[in-house]
Amino acid sequence: MTARDTRPLRALRGWAHHQPALLRRLRRPVPPPDDRPVEPADRFRFSDLLGEATADIGSRPGRLVMTIAGTVLGISALITTIGLAQTTAGQIARQFDADAATQLVVTPRTASTGGGAVVATGALPWDAVPRLERLAGIESAALLAEVSLPGAVVTTVPVNDPSQPPSAPPPVYAASEALLDTIGGRLSTGRFFDAGHDLRADRVAVLGVRAADRLGVQRVDTQPSVFVDGIAYAVLGVIDSVDARAELLNAVVLPTGTARADFRLSAPGDAQARIAVGAGPQLRGQAALALAPDDPESLDVSAPDGRSQLGRDVQADVNGVFVILSAVVLVAGGVGIANVTMLSVMERVGEIGLRRAIGATRRQIAGQFVAESVVVGLLGGLIGAALGVFAVVAISAVRAWTPVVDPWIALGGALLGAVVGLVAGGFPARRAARIEPVDALRGGT
Amino acid sequence: MTAGAPAIELRDVTRSFPGPPEVQALKGVSVSIADGEYVSITGPSGSGKSTMLNILGLLDRPTVGEYWLGGVLSSSLDEDARAAVRARHLGFVFQAFHLMSRRNVLENVLLPMLYNGTPRTEREPRARAALERVGLGHRIDFLPGTLSGGERQRVAVARAVASRPRVLLADEPTGNLDQTTSAEIMALFEELHADGLTLVVITHDRDVARRASRRIRLADGRVSEPG
Numbered sequence: 001m002t003a004r005d006t007r008p009l010r011a012l013r014g015w016a017h018h019q020p021a022l023l024r025r026l027r028r029p030v031p032p033p034d035d036r037p038v039e040p041a042d043r044f045r046f047s048d049l050l051g052e053a054t055a056d057i058g059s060r061p062g063r064l065v066m067t068i069a070g071t072v073l074g075i076s077a078l079i080t081t082i083g084l085a086q087t088t089a090g091q092i093a094r095q096f097d098a099d100a101a102t103q104l105v106v107t108p109r110t111a112s113t114g115g116g117a118v119v120a121t122g123a124l125p126w127d128a129v130p131r132l133e134r135l136a137g138i139e140s141a142a143l144l145a146e147v148s149l150p151g152a153v154v155t156t157v158p159v160n161d162p163s164q165p166p167s168a169p170p171p172v173y174a175a176s177e178a179l180l181d182t183i184g185g186r187l188s189t190g191r192f193f194d195a196g197h198d199l200r201a202d203r204v205a206v207l208g209v210r211a212a213d214r215l216g217v218q219r220v221d222t223q224p225s226v227f228v229d230g231i232a233y234a235v236l237g238v239i240d241s242v243d244a245r246a247e248l249l250n251a252v253v254l255p256t257g258t259a260r261a262d263f264r265l266s267a268p269g270d271a272q273a274r275i276a277v278g279a280g281p282q283l284r285g286q287a288a289l290a291l292a293p294d295d296p297e298s299l300d301v302s303a304p305d306g307r308s309q310l311g312r313d314v315q316a317d318v319n320g321v322f323v324i325l326s327a328v329v330l331v332a333g334g335v336g337i338a339n340v341t342m343l344s345v346m347e348r349v350g351e352i353g354l355r356r357a358i359g360a361t362r363r364q365i366a367g368q369f370v371a372e373s374v375v376v377g378l379l380g381g382l383i384g385a386a387l388g389v390f391a392v393v394a395i396s397a398v399r400a401w402t403p404v405v406d407p408w409i410a411l412g413g414a415l416l417g418a419v420v421g422l423v424a425g426g427f428p429a430r431r432a433a434r435i436e437p438v439d440a441l442r443g444g445t
Numbered sequence: 446m447t448a449g450a451p452a453i454e455l456r457d458v459t460r461s462f463p464g465p466p467e468v469q470a471l472k473g474v475s476v477s478i479a480d481g482e483y484v485s486i487t488g489p490s491g492s493g494k495s496t497m498l499n500i501l502g503l504l505d506r507p508t509v510g511e512y513w514l515g516g517v518l519s520s521s522l523d524e525d526a527r528a529a530v531r532a533r534h535l536g537f538v539f540q541a542f543h544l545m546s547r548r549n550v551l552e553n554v555l556l557p558m559l560y561n562g563t564p565r566t567e568r569e570p571r572a573r574a575a576l577e578r579v580g581l582g583h584r585i586d587f588l589p590g591t592l593s594g595g596e597r598q599r600v601a602v603a604r605a606v607a608s609r610p611r612v613l614l615a616d617e618p619t620g621n622l623d624q625t626t627s628a629e630i631m632a633l634f635e636e637l638h639a640d641g642l643t644l645v646v647i648t649h650d651r652d653v654a655r656r657a658s659r660r661i662r663l664a665d666g667r668v669s670e671p672g
Contacts, residue, residue, distance in 0.1 A: 048559050059547040354543045357504060358608075359532020359560035361525050438504045441539065 044364050053371035057379075063340070064376070070336025071380025071417045072387065077329040079388020079405070079413045080395075081322035086404040087396055103183075103244045104138075104280065105302045106271040106287050120267075122298025124291055126256075128271040129176055131290045137279030142179035144245070145269030147172040147259050152229035154252060156215045170211040171251045172228055174259030174268075182274045183244045190220035190237025193255045201261040205233035208249035212238045226252060231262055245272065280304040330420060333380070337424035341373050345432045352432055353440025366433035373425020374418050381417015385410045450516030452612055452643045453478040453501060458510035460496050470496035472666040473510070478645065478659075480611070483638040485646045485654040488663035494647045495616060497663065501645060502535055502614045503527045515611065532561035536605030540617035542597045544589040550576065550600050551585040557608040575607035576600075579633060595626030602633055612643040619653055631656045 057064060108122040124143070125131070132141040154169035179185070180192045193204050205226055207217055217224050217235055225232040233254065242248055259265040271291065275283055280303035287303070288296035345352070352365055360368075389410050396403035453476070460471040470493045478484050488494050499505035500512055503519060512519040514530065522530065536557075544553050554572040563571065576582050579599040589597055598618060605613055615634070619627035631653060638644050638658075646657060654660050662669045 044560055052559070055552070056547050350541075350543060351545055354545075355556070355560075356528070357502065357531060357537050358557040358604075359528050361528045363525075364560065436504075438499050441504075441543065 044360070049364070049367055049371050050375075052368050053375050057372070057375060063344075064379075067337060067340040067376050068380035068383065070333030071330075071377055071420055072333075072384040074326070074330035074333030074420070075381045075384025075413045075417050076387035076391065077384075078323075078326035078416070079385050079410060080391040081326045082409050083388060083392030083403065083405040084395060085322045086406065086409075087392060087401050102139075102274050102277060103304070104273040104275045104283055104287060106132075106273075106291055107269070107300050107302070108267070109298050109300050122292060122295065124268045124271055124299070126268065128268060128291050129178065132271060132273050132287060135283060135286050135290055137276045137283050139274045139276060140178050140182040141271060141273040142182040143174075143176040143256055143268040143270070144179060144272050145174045145256070145259070145265060145267070147174050147254070147263050147265055149229055149263065154215070154226065154228050156217060156224060156226050170208070170214060171247070172259075172263075173248060173251045173253045174256045174263075174265050175253050176256050179248075179253070179272070180239070182272050183242045183248070184274070185242040185248070186240050187237045188240035190235070193236055198255040198257040201257040202255065203231065203233045203258060203262070204236050204255065206237045206239060206253045207235055208239050208251045208253070209241070210250045211252055228252060228254075229263075233258075275303070330416070334420040334424045337373060337377060337380075337421055338427060341369065341376075341425050341428040342431070344372075345369060345428045345435075348432075349435060349440045352435045353437045356435070356437035357441060362433040365435075366429040369429035369432045370422065370425045373429070374421040377421020377424065378414065378418040381414040381420070384417060385413035388413060450513065451477045452480040452482070452515060453645070454511075454513040455497075455500070455507075456511040456513070458500065458507040458512060460493075460500060460505065461508045470666055471500070471507070474663075474666070474668055475510075476661060476668060478643065481638075481641050481643055483634070483644040483646075483656075483658045484661060485648055485657035485659070486661045486663060487648060487651070487654045488669075489649070491665075492663040493666040494649075494663055498614055498616050498645070498647050501612075502537060503531050528560070532557065532608070534611045536608065536610035536613040538598070538601050538605050538613065538615040538618045540620035542589070542594075542601045542621075544597055544600055544604075546589055548588075549585065550581060550587050550589065550592070553589065553600055554604045554607050557604060561608050563608060571609075572603070572607050575603040578606070579603045593626070594622050595629055598622060598626070598630055599633065602630070602637075606637060606642070610642070612645065613637065615644070615646045617648055618646060619648065619650060627653065 106124065106128070108120040108124060110118050111121045112118055126143075128143055129141045132138050149169075149172055152169065152172075154172065177193060177195045177198055180187070185192075187206075188209060190206070192206055193202070196202075197204050205228070207215065207226065212218075212235075215226055217226070217238065220235050220237055224235045226235055227233075233252075239248060239253070254262075256265070256268070271287075273283075273287070284301045284303040285296075287301050288299045292299050355365060355368075356362075389405055392405050393403045395401075455474050455476045458471055458474045459469060462468045462470060472493075474493075474497065486494055486497060496505065500507055501514075503514070503522075506512075506520065515534065517530075519527070519530075545556070548556075551569070551572055554575055555568050558568045558571065573582065573585065576585055579602050581596060581599055581603065584592065584596065584600075589600065592600065598621075602618075613634075618634075619630055622630065627650070634644055634646065635656065644657070646653065648654050
């Protein structure tokens, strides 16, 4: 306007009187005054924008809490659900893996004879356990065989009482000493027999918990005996629970050596092994070859397919449901930010008018409201992510689970809050930018 | 902006608001205000004073006619350029003060300098100097709500002049003030005028209007008394 603006130009003209060539050039390009461009007031830097966007954020704590509540809830729900999904997936996988995905069973193949009887066409060697233990992926192995005793009586009282009602005796199994470890068995009392008992063919037995109940054996410190087909066996312990081969809870278990000596057990029935997770497919072929190298086809190997499909399905279902729920909550959080930002725009019409009057462009006004919304969203995201992680840890602690939260999920949650703020602030910011200063200033502040 | 041109020149400006019924707030107004002049614009309610101030402040556009600001035809400016001119060359003082209630006095005065390209290091010294000038150097940390009406208006004046505009536009600057405080504000305006600032004050108060070096009276959208 102005002396200030034209001072450099006038000074240049004064000096140009002594420079004829420059004077000619200066005369030519000077545009008509009304066409001279006006510099845009775009010196409003990003740091200014950030300063303006954050200046009033804490001035109304109640409003701030209300604004970020939706985002905090959404992000914390998202982090909690994803964290719990990961944690429970680990838990589910562990459960499935422990119960099903780690048991391998080798049995001789059977065939039906012409008379209808089923006979084994192969046989397991007595040294099956050391052969299996040499394979990578086998953690523990044991032999197991049902001892066939037709008509035999199993009792703790060696008296033939004809008045007693007939009842089916508990089945008798022969097993090697590593059985308990292999099938994840736990004893309620006493101990399991060891390799010495097996080698010496000692007359000892371990009872399943239901067999012990039927036989009236409550404790082993009184050295009770169980009579199998008239032979007394000292009861060493009682199996309380097993992860596999639940039929053993109803059985009398003798050492393999004892069963061979007393009942002429001719061959092991099954070789049972506990394997590493995921080793099933590989061990399926190796186990048969290790136990019957001359005829691996004579053995049936039952091994799990890596991670159980059911476990994978359950994990996918749980993740899907959790993520959908979180997304719904997050949308609600975004709508919350949009509403409060819209309310803020309506309340601050006077301020918007003032800023426009003193030189703010529409873009700068829109930028300020978007930035405010992003900052609020980021704040909500940070608090939500922290609460979500805390919730996962707390719930896991209560349920005695191992908490699993990917650190990127927590970081992503905080950033997602900012994105929610960005999206939610878009519409209110457009409204703010469209406000005409003349209309806005009529209201006053 | 061109040296030697009038600071403000309205050429046959009409401003109509579509109805129905259509209202013509200004009807062929022509006014020229020289650089450094102190002009008051008076008139009864509905005479078009505020419409004229909005056009002078580039907050509104004439329906017909030309508005030349410092030798630049305002209709040649796009929206961003108009914002730039407001930021660099115009200062506003409103009847309702329009101070930001959650920002302190200093922050309120700093606000226009965000948009007019004042270097960051110069902003605060300029704001403090402006506040000293209006006699509020001791109130910089106060919130507007804790100040009297006169003090608030002085903050608004400090905010308007801190960015060193060429033209100060005041819309009923004493409308919310008592007589004594009004006199203080008018004395402040006279000081600013003496420093070379172009002042346009819209008022319905005859005493305030008389303080200006030239008075323009509007009636029914027309200039009835070119001063």
